[in-house]
Amino acid sequence: MLWEGLEPTVFEQSSQLGGTWRYVDSNLSNEYSSCYWSLKTISSKYEIEFIDFPFKTLIPFEHPHHTNVFRYLHDFASYFSLTDHIKFNTQVKSIRRNPDDQNSWQLTLYDRKTDIIYTRSFDAVAICTGLFSSPKYKFFPNFKGTQIHSRDYKRPQVFQNQRICIIGSGASGLGIA
Numbered sequence: 001m002l003w004e005g006l007e008p009t010v011f012e013q014s015s016q017l018g019g020t021w022r023y024v025d026s027n028l029s030n031e032y033s034s035c036y037w038s039l040k041t042i043s044s045k046y047e048i049e050f051i052d053f054p055f056k057t058l059i060p061f062e063h064p065h066h067t068n069v070f071r072y073l074h075d076f077a078s079y080f081s082l083t084d085h086i087k088f089n090t091q092v093k094s095i096r097r098n099p100d101d102q103n104s105w106q107l108t109l110y111d112r113k114t115d116i117i118y119t120r121s122f123d124a125v126a127i128c129t130g131l132f133s134s135p136k137y138k139f140f141p142n143f144k145g146t147q148i149h150s151r152d153y154k155r156p157q158v159f160q161n162q163r164i165c166i167i168g169s170g171a172s173g174l175g176i177a
Helices: 066-079 171-176
Strands: 090-098 101-111 116-122
Antiparallel strands (some): 090 101, 101 116
């Protein structure tokens, strides 16, 4: 968008960029991340890199560790001065047509640092929440053991010397197994 002369504003609910690739050891804080310690890309680094910003050749792995992808995203954002356009710690609460101007959109925003809710208008909106931003799962009421969703899994040591059953063959389930 910047290359086209547009001035985008990105709203990020966490305190820094990285999304799926940002490891947070506990989801008990306000900093949610579904990244687990051993996470690697499923796709080749050549499939996920930006065409005008390749992965550094110093990363010898076809499927980089999350720390490599996280650093790559930070390097990309820094190189192209993208963080100047990101409003961190800001949740989008709602999006609707602007009642005063049907050709624009009104966003209701929540600033997590100041605890203030406010509105802003934009000519266009792109929704980029991620495919798996809200987990969908059902617990088994008759099961007496510990049940967690893969988004809450962080390190295998917690489950050492236990019998584990992983239900689901999605990317996270297979990666954790």
